[in-house]
Amino acid sequence: MSDLPLSPGTCLGNYHVVRAVGKGEFGMLYESRKGRESFTLRGKKVDEQWAVDNEISMMNGLPQHTHVSTFVDSVAHGNAIYFVLEDCNIGTLNDFLIKEKPPEQFLHSLMFDMAKGVLHLHRNKIVHRDLNPNNVLLSAGRHRPICKISNLSLAQYGNCYNQLDTVPNVLDITTHADLYLFLTTRCSDKYWPPEIKDHGDSFRFASDIFSLGLIFLSMVSLIVKYDKYLSKDMIYPPTVKKSSGVTPLFLCSLQDVKEMVASIVASAAVQDLVCGMLHPTHGKRPQAGQLVAAMKTFVAPDRSIPIGFIVLLSLAVLLIVVIVTWKLTFDY
Template sequence: MEELDAQDPRRVGQYRVLGRLGEGGMGRVYLARNAGGRSVALKFIHTEMAALPGFRDRFRREVEVVRRIGGAGTVPVLDADVDDRHPWYAAEYVPGPSLQEAVDAFGPLPPGALWRLAAGLARTLEHVHRHGLVHRDLKPSNVLLSAAGPRLIDFGVVHAALDTALTVSGARIGTPVYMSPEQAYGESVTPASDIFSFGLTVAFAASGQVPHRGTLAGQLPAADPALTMLVQHCLDPDPARRPDAGQLVVQASVHDTAGDAWLPSPVASLIARRSEELLNLEAGREGGPYTDRGDAPPRTEADPDAQGTRTAGWAFHDAPTHGPGGSGPAPPPPPPPGPCVGAS
């Protein structure tokens, strides 16, 4: 968490802003808390983004979508103000690292954690798809690791599968390296696209690398053969041949024998440290600008969207996303080199 500077707000709605967690394609994310002491991740929209024609309608839809699908491995929205000068919403704060951060810091997940990750993400996708939605940007940085299981975040690019009225013409929503082939080329995006991204995400968790499109040959040498086969089926270039989320739940759950302590010890220790820091912060034992003592900076109305690039954080949105209101269409990757090894 970064300290606040003069460009950052000190209060948003009923929430006192404590520190900056990161920045994504649509806005900044802060750690904040209300008068009752509840901590939240507060998404604060960029000024120029809020001024775009139709953006508030898209943002209102985002909030409604996340509220509608809350639970089942997601991070619920707790509060929002879409009509404020700077639209914002507050979501449950999860003190765990993203899958991207955990693998970068500690290496690939062990087999037990891999199967728990696969089973948990599959259940979440099953829940999302049952509501007629497609996430469109499933990737390691959008998966938070918690003691209760993986949590899928960043539904800012979610659209109802049959409603694309607010999609910018020609834009590709998502992160190119984790896109399905049909999504990358601007074709019809269905729940099967999320399945392809799921396969790449699980492969990254198992190897620390994103597999080359179309093949897994030699790229998951230490993975359980059953997990390799599951990933291969997800990466089938034909969307119709990929398993659906319900089938993935069945396949992964058979191998998920991890208990409550499913996370590798370094990740569990990191979560414990962050939780302790949060408790210290809320108790006012940490010095500096994060406390509610008299030496805290006064509230400021300075524009929080002054120029300057910040490193994206691990908590809520930690990578810019291309698409409506974003930085423009994402370039498509090269075509798949051929059928997926092991695909039927």
């Protein structure tokens, strides 16, 4: 990122910075405007060109979805490239959770949003590979914030058999030793799946499911620590304490996972689902479609009144007023 944050009023092409709204995994987030429209700017260092190219390629070929941030444009400024995204000015899921500390029942709806976003990626043969609360953005909804999966810098194409295959990969981890070092040294104890342990293993769609399970669990446990790399407070997944020391869940047995989940999550239905997502064996984790179907059974629907119903009700009230007025006038 640029050494100095962008000040309100700074112009990046046709986009005018309004304010900073947070910090993501790769850079700062800003609310911006172009005319009357609002957008979110997210920066990346120019020396991370592989990440810029990868994300632009992925987003350009991805159909739009309510729960995946929409790529609009990119603008160069200083030593950074800024992605112009749809308006997500609430910021990151990480920052929102730390600030608001919502109850578990509310979190179920956010979980459902993310599951639907991941399903959209998987249906389009995209393995995200970097799911964490800093790579989920929030936009204002009618009744609550809406989660949107973001940052496809590390994403790869996969196939329907839950393996990466010969579909052209924009990003090939084998040609980026610095990327493998980044994954294994900084992220392995946070939101990465067991597959990261083996340098020869590959990422799968099931890898995203494991990471999503850790996000769900972290949302409820809300363990906050200061991250020196990002210079901000971060939500960390819970760990298991053993005689040998503290062990991250991706290194734990299924029994350890079940005991940890049961101690944190109140809902029995969510416990079962999260334990399945965190299964050490990738082939035994639910697929994204199964995850979404299961969550429909316990996520409370948003109580919104359809616009069509409101219009019909308004017309009915207006008609009653006209009839009553006419009748009173006639009787008089």
